[in-house]
Amino acid sequence: MAQTTSNHTQTVSGWAAHDSSGKITPYTFKRRENGPDDVTIEILYCGICHTDIHYAKNEWGITMYPVVPGHEMTGVITKVGNNVKKFKIGDKVGVGCIAATCLNCEFCKDSQENYCENLQFSYNGIFWDGSITYGGYSKMFVSDQRYVVHIPESLPMDAAAPLLCAGITVFTPMKDLGLIDSPGKKVGVVGLGGLGHIAVKFAKAFGHHVTVISTSASKEQEAKKRLGADEFIVSKDSQQMQSNKRTLDFIMDTVSAQHCIGPILELLKVNGTLSIVGAPEKPIQLPSFPLIFGKRTVKGSIIGGIQETQQMMDLCGKYNITCDIEVVKPHEINHAMERLIQNDVRYRFVIDIAQNKPNSNV
Ligand SMILES: [Zn+2]
Numbered sequence: 001m002a003q004t005t006s007n008h009t010q011t012v013s014g015w016a017a018h019d020s021s022g023k024i025t026p027y028t029f030k031r032r033e034n035g036p037d038d039v040t041i042e043i044l045y046c047g048i049c050h051t052d053i054h055y056a057k058n059e060w061g062i063t064m065y066p067v068v069p070g071h072e073m074t075g076v077i078t079k080v081g082n083n084v085k086k087f088k089i090g091d092k093v094g095v096g097c098i099a100a101t102c103l104n105c106e107f108c109k110d111s112q113e114n115y116c117e118n119l120q121f122s123y124n125g126i127f128w129d130g131s132i133t134y135g136g137y138s139k140m141f142v143s144d145q146r147y148v149v150h151i152p153e154s155l156p157m158d159a160a161a162p163l164l165c166a167g168i169t170v171f172t173p174m175k176d177l178g179l180i181d182s183p184g185k186k187v188g189v190v191g192l193g194g195l196g197h198i199a200v201k202f203a204k205a206f207g208h209h210v211t212v213i214s215t216s217a218s219k220e221q222e223a224k225k226r227l228g229a230d231e232f233i234v235s236k237d238s239q240q241m242q243s244n245k246r247t248l249d250f251i252m253d254t255v256s257a258q259h260c261i262g263p264i265l266e267l268l269k270v271n272g273t274l275s276i277v278g279a280p281e282k283p284i285q286l287p288s289f290p291l292i293f294g295k296r297t298v299k300g301s302i303i304g305g306i307q308e309t310q311q312m313m314d315l316c317g318k319y320n321i322t323c324d325i326e327v328v329k330p331h332e333i334n335h336a337m338e339r340l341i342q343n344d345v346r347y348r349f350v351i352d353i354a355q356n357k358p359n360s361n362v
């Protein structure tokens with residue numbers, strides 16, 4: 001559809017999947033002209049989120065090929081429209097998952113546009129002009145200014161990129177429960193991957209006692225030494241799970257593989273909250289007893305609004321929080337995706353889109 005949209009005249013080099021093999025190859029396409037409310041961004045880095053693989057391989061059955069994935073992009077502004085006041089050429093910025101929303105619903109009006117029913121994603125979405133959106137696996141992006149955030153000067157552009165999806169995904173559940181400015185709570189994080197490792201960093205920065213709950217005992221040293229977690233529970237060890245019952249105020253479950261949440265619920269204190277941000281493909285089994293006997297809550301959450309994404313970025317600047325990343329070149333995307341499927345990354349791949357020379361500062 002993009003090809004027939006009249007103002008889509010800017011030629012962009014990118015990388016796309018063309019069928020359910022999910023293989024990513026170079027792809028040249030068109031983006032819209034920079035409109036009055038738009039900014040054009042030269043993309044420097046783009047994180048590889050697991051969602052990108054689901055779309056590349058059409059695992060959710062909704063992919064519109066060719067798909068240019070990528071919703072964790074950072075870069076530098078090269079053009080601003082006449083109505084743009086918040087950004088100027090040369091600004092370091094980021095764009096996450098949102099390309100368009102309705103602008104009129106209660107959620108859009110309340111800076112919670114991530115819950116807008118007409119939310120369109122940065123790729124595989126339908127933009128206001130009817131064109132299909134293409135994501136950050138590309139050299140250039142045009143975004144409405146509403147969906148762009150500033151990247152603090154102190155943050156490296158590569159390690160900041162995954163904050164735009166992974167980071168905001170784990171930030172908002174903590175913000176919702178007031179955990180940003182009420183230190184001293186007992187916080188659990190289930191799973192130590194792309195989402196989990198940032199959740200640990202946030203919870204520590206906000207002054208909480210952090211317990212990592214993981215299936216692999218081998219991650220204990222890393223959780224404690226590298227990420228600063230206070231405790232570690234091996235979820236397969238029923239003795240450990242038993243002796244930690246009713247100890248946590250809040251748990252964030254970041255695991256997208258099939259797993260039981262009953263034993264995890266038991267770790268919560270009475271009135272505790274379990275926030276689900278991982279998305280297993282099959283429905284989660286929710287046992288009623290640990291809910292009822294502990295008056296516990298199970299909540300979901302998806303990314304965040306743009307205002308809170310900026311708040312998160314600013315806090316990351318303040319606390320110097322970034323993702324632990326491995327940078328890859330565009331021709332290594334397929335290999336990186338295979339490794340991501342095997343969980344073989346600490347903790348996020350980021351594509352060096354601009355392929356800057358080593359030691360370059362941007
Ligand atoms: Zn993502």
Ligand SMILES: [Zn+2]
Nearest residue numbers: 102105108116
């Ligand atoms: Zn809306």
